[in-house]
Amino acid sequence: MTATVADAFSAYLVERLDDGTLRQGVRTLTAADLPPGEVTIRVAYSGVNYKDGLASRPDGRVVRSYPMVPGIDLAGKVVESADPRFRPGDPVLVTGYELGVSHYGGYAQYARVPAGWVVPLPRGLDLREAMILGTAGFTAALALHRLEDHGLAPGQGPVLVTGASGGVGSIAVALLARRGYEVVASTGKAEAVDYLRRLGASRVIPRDEVAVTGGKPLEKQQWAAAIDAVGGDTLAHVLRTTRYGGAVAAVGLTGGSHLHTTVFPFILRGVSLLGIDSVYCPMPLRMRIWQRLAGDLRPEALEAMVYREVGLTELPQAFDDVLAGRARGRILVRIA
CATH class of the missing domain: 3.90.180.10 (Medium-chain alcohol dehydrogenases, catalytic domain)
Known part of the structure; x- marks a missing residue:
């Protein structure tokens, strides 16, 4: 019936x-x-x-x-x-x-x-698992996909995830760890440290280390790449501390929608800022990302x-x- x-x-x-x-x-x-x-x-x-x-x-x-x-x-x-x-x-x-x-x-x-x-x-996920991932998981996977298309590969150095205890951040940590990256997770929640380590973060740093106002146009090079769910001052700091040729995927704005930065990370270090739009992502790429979430990107936890x-x-x-x-x-x- x-x-x-x-x-x-x-x-x-x-x-x-x-x-x-x-x-x-x-x-x-x-x-x-x-x-x-x-x-x-x-x-x-x-x-x-x-x-x-x-x-x-x-x-x-x-x-x-x-x-x-x-x-x-x-x-x-x-x-x-x-x-x-x-x-x-x-x-x-x-x-x-x-x-x-x-x-x-x-x-x-x-x-x-x-x-x-x-x-x-996609085969490999049930309905409940699909929504544990949901929009957050799709966004995190799309960010990683774009970074890898840009040339990111395991072994190139630490990859930073900001806002790591949130929905997108948590899944980004797990996806990166699943792919073999060295993941550094930033969070403002001290109680989330063990949780992020269980998801695969090799290091967890306080939010204050990346939520920095002002600073020099360029600072010490630290990250091979980053997935930023915060925006605002945090994104500006991440850009000026990303290594030469690296890329930052911007996925959120919980820390603010304004970006106060200079052109120096882009023209002196070749840093790329990748905008991640999960809302109108074309259907062929959308289906490819969901297939990856059910396959090689499927988190273990x-x-x-x-x-x-x-x-x-x-x-x-x-x-x-x-x-x-x-x-x-x-x-x-x-x-x-």
Whole structure:
């Protein structure tokens, strides 16, 4: 018997009121409430990302239209499809595009999305594992992929990961270690040191060593490459301490969106700054990255990255934890 969308189902809905404040919580939706799309998915898991936390704030500036079901990633099984590439029962995942921003996202028991956004679940991952990785894992893997395309290889020297105890940072540490790199993890959480070592960091340094304001245009060369999830002063310091010919992949802005630097790292040391966009990454590369996450990049300690698993009613606290930097690794959202 072919599965169909339930007459009524639960979703976490955010609405903007006339006074600019937000009203949010678990609501009951129907199939008629879902946005247009060729593929309807019964969602099993989602995750809590920094952008999801911003979606819960009136000044978050990520949601483009209300009401909105947040959740910028999801994994589940197809229940209806108007596209011949997908059939009912197929396990799939979706990350990025307009999901959870201008198109209802993963915090609902059902999601309807354009077929062009859907990635078949790669063999080697189940639905839960796909969302332990989620947008954070995809972003970290894309960053590593770009660095290796730039010429990075194990044995060239230490690779720095900033914001290492967060979602993207944690997975970046694990992926780099899986590939045989010497990983230096930077974190502001003293209690995360053992955790990062378990993920494969050979050295863990305090955040203060890289979150440096000002400084000389060029400083001592330290890193063969870096994955920076912080931005701001941290990214500027990483650029001026990266070795000749190295590259820095910029993946986040938890430390600020402004970059105050000089051209010297670029024109005197040949340092490259690689921008990592996981939202509109072309589908052929997107599918290649997910295949790598299920294969040669698959972390050995996926479960160790789960900070906790929550349901829809527990999302407000999860948002607060992510925005305040209290979460370590990934917060998994159990939908089904």
